[in-house]
Every structure is written in C-alpha cells, then in structure tokens.
Amino acid sequence: MSDTESGDVTTAVILDYLPHGKSGDDRPSYQKPAIAYALTEATFDLVECTLTEGADLNIGDRVTIKPQDEQVESVTHVEYDDLTGASRAELEYVVRDIVENNEQRFVDFYNDAQPISLRLHQLNLLPGIGKKLRNNILEQRKRGPFESFEELEERVKGLHKPKEVLVERILEELHDDDLKYKAFVRREN
Incomplete structure (x- = not known):
C-alpha cells in the first residue's frame, strides 16, 4: 500500500x-x-x-x-x-513528484511486473522496453529485488532513466483513454 x-x-x-x-x-x-x-x-x-x-x-x-x-x-x-490548460501543464510535474516521493512503490513495479499474455509482459508496456531489455530486467531481478531507481539503472544494462520511463507511461495512460492495457491509471469508485 x-x-x-x-x-x-x-x-x-x-x-x-x-x-x-x-x-x-x-x-x-x-x-x-x-x-x-x-x-x-x-x-x-x-x-x-x-x-x-x-x-x-x-x-x-x-x-x-x-x-x-x-x-x-x-x-x-x-x-x-x-x-483546463493549466491542469494539463501541471500534470507532468505532479506525476513526477508522486513517482519521486513514492520511489519504492514504483521500483516495485520493476520487481513485481508479470506477463499479461503469452506474448506480452507488463514491462513491455513501458516506453523503450522491448524483448531484450525486458529479459535483462527479468534476469537481474532473479538475483535480488531492486532497491532504488539508481540501482535499477546500474544493474540493468541499457535501461536509462527508469523513473522517467514510468512517468512517460503514466502520462500516456492519462492522455489516451483507449489504451488496451493500463498499469498505473485506475479509476477509483
């Protein structure tokens, strides 16, 4: 939680x-x-x-x-x-602050992400993460959970700015209501 x-x-x-x-x-x-x-x-x-x-x-x-x-x-x-236009302009800054202030929650996404189907993994939803980078992340997390964004970047060759990747995906999910899979944006009841 x-x-x-x-x-x-x-x-x-x-x-x-x-x-x-x-x-x-x-x-x-x-x-x-x-x-x-x-x-x-x-x-x-x-x-x-x-x-x-x-x-x-x-x-x-x-x-x-x-x-x-x-x-x-x-x-x-x-x-x-x-x-409003002002809300849209502020959105990226607020998302970035939420991710930074709850680092372990978002690092755990990399630790806990699971397959969605036989062909798609939750990690593949993130911008710039293809099959090779996904496999590198999965291999590294077998050796132990990631503790921070910095450690994630150090241990996974090719993964640059893992925090920014999450911010970009969250913003994409907020902008595009028709995305088939959403990992972060959920409507509260």
Missing part, C-alpha cells in the same frame, strides 16, 4: 484551482462554486472537486478527497480532455 493511501483515505494533488468556478458557467460569479482539478496519488485518477465556500487551495496542495476534507464538497471523475 502506498503512503498516500491508507484504508479508505484517498489523497489528491491540486492541478488547477478556479476560485470563481468554471468560465463556461453562466451564473453570476457569486453563485459559482470554486472548482479544483486534481490527480489522485494512489491511482492517478483525474478528478474535479467542487469546493466549499471559503476553501483556499493552491496548485500542488494535497487534499483528502475520500473521506472528503472540510474544503471539498463533491468529487467527480473527469477525462484528460476535460482539464
């Missing part, structure tokens, strides 16, 4: 904060609730949070959305195309 999720607690990182609501909302500004777009840390789910009156959040803040903290009134799942 990730350190960003315990029991039924779900945290998210704010991607954009709209204190005067959505621009497309025709109601007068005093009637529009504040909105925030966020990314859940455990499942990389994109959400829109309707905020309570007086909520004060900034981009990069962490907020508890399950159970909802005092600043969150309601939470709705959204798709990448529903995000």
Whole structure:
C-alpha cells in the first residue's frame, strides 16, 4: 500500500484551482462554486472537486478527497480532455513528484511486473522496453529485488532513466483513454 493511501483515505494533488468556478458557467460569479482539478496519488485518477465556500487551495496542495476534507464538497471523475490548460501543464510535474516521493512503490513495479499474455509482459508496456531489455530486467531481478531507481539503472544494462520511463507511461495512460492495457491509471469508485 502506498503512503498516500491508507484504508479508505484517498489523497489528491491540486492541478488547477478556479476560485470563481468554471468560465463556461453562466451564473453570476457569486453563485459559482470554486472548482479544483486534481490527480489522485494512489491511482492517478483525474478528478474535479467542487469546493466549499471559503476553501483556499493552491496548485500542488494535497487534499483528502475520500473521506472528503472540510474544503471539498463533491468529487467527480473527469477525462484528460476535460482539464483546463493549466491542469494539463501541471500534470507532468505532479506525476513526477508522486513517482519521486513514492520511489519504492514504483521500483516495485520493476520487481513485481508479470506477463499479461503469452506474448506480452507488463514491462513491455513501458516506453523503450522491448524483448531484450525486458529479459535483462527479468534476469537481474532473479538475483535480488531492486532497491532504488539508481540501482535499477546500474544493474540493468541499457535501461536509462527508469523513473522517467514510468512517468512517460503514466502520462500516456492519462492522455489516451483507449489504451488496451493500463498499469498505473485506475479509476477509483
């Protein structure tokens, strides 16, 4: 279990904060609730949070959305195309921070990845990892689990920037809703 999720607690990182609501909302500004777009840390789910009156959040803040903290009134799942431009611009930085702050969780992906089918392995979902590099990773992990991204890069010849490879895959899964296999992005219930 990730350190960003315990029991039924779900945290998210704010991607954009709209204190005067959505621009497309025709109601007068005093009637529009504040909105925030966020990314859940455990499942990389994109959400829109309707905020309570007086909520004060900034981009990069962490907020508890399950159970909802005092600043969150309601939470709705959204798709990448529903995000504001500012949310999209912030997304890569937030994903990178989540991966860096939970290094062991993501190193364990390399340690625990399994075959999806006879012809496809979870490691092959990562950009730049073909059959040869996948086999190198599998051979090295037989000798012992990887403890860090640095060790992974040292032990697996040809694997450069393993953290960046994961960030790139997570972003691909967030952008493309039609991907057949997703290793990281899961919609919360």
